[in-house]
């Protein structure tokens with residue numbers, strides 16, 4: 543296999559679109575998620591359309607040690623990962639103290655721990671080869687606290703910070719890390735987070751355009767890709783100067799299901 547991209551969360555949404563873009567460049571793929579049927583459908587479609595090779599590895603990344611198991615399976619198949627897309631993630635609606643702590647723990651395991659572990663496992667060999675690219679799907683949620691999805695926003699703040707920190711550490715090693723930061727996107731995320739009916743997704747953009755912006759930013763080795771240009775302006779030029787309590791109230795109102 544050549545120019546292999548390993549994509550977590552490839553069975554739907556942004557991850558599936560990242561897979562299509564990667565495949566369209568004639569690059570091979572490892573697709574990871576829990577729903578094996580969706581992954582197999584995508585494998586068949588991409589292999590037929592682009593004459594590439596696609597491996598499917600079903601994996602629940604909320605399980606402890608899942609990243610280690612995934613890394614071992616890739617090693618057993620003797621595949622070199624050139625592009626790592628840490629994309630799998632999910633949100634969760636509700637007041638923090640009322641939410642099931644188990645669900646918050648699972649979210650942290652998926653959004654933070656698995657992403658951190660996979661980066662730690664695949665990065666050293668990229669540094670050794672002096673080549674490799676990592677795209678971490680963060681969110682515009684990573685730039686502010688998020689009442690009514692507090693843990694989700696905090697996990698994405700971790701991803702934004704983590705990606706930039708590691709990117710600087712390896713900036714002379716031929717490896718780049720990019721944080722893709724979308725605003726609301728039309729995917730299964732809204733339903734999985736229990737957020738159907740929140741006003742937040744009224745202005746949601748397509749997963750295809752979001753993935754393309756992230757993929758292009760990764761190719762250029764950019765640190766951060768805020769894929770929604772209106773939100774990019776607000777995050778850079780309004781949010782840092784707005785009173786924090788006002789921001790908190792606004793985010794809470796935007797997310798609350800009425």
Ligand SMILES: NC(=O)c1ccc[n+]([C@@H]2O[C@H](COP(=O)([O-])OP(=O)(O)OC[C@H]3O[C@@H](n4cnc5c(N)ncnc54)[C@H](OP(=O)(O)O)[C@@H]3O)[C@@H](O)[C@H]2O)c1
Pocket residue numbers: 550551552553554555556557574575576577578580601602603604605629630631632633652679680681682723724725726727728729730731732734749
């Ligand atoms: N949609 C938005 O508005 C939005 C905005 C900003 C950032 N994001 C971020 O974008 C990323 C992709 O989400 P999306 O919007 O494309 O939503 P999505 O359509 O729900 O996709 C989520 C993907 O993650 C996978 N996944 C979920 N739990 C998993 C687990 N335990 N183990 C392995 N894979 C798992 C899902 O596959 P299986 O169910 O088959 O496992 C699916 O492929 C996430 O990190 C999300 O936080 C989304």
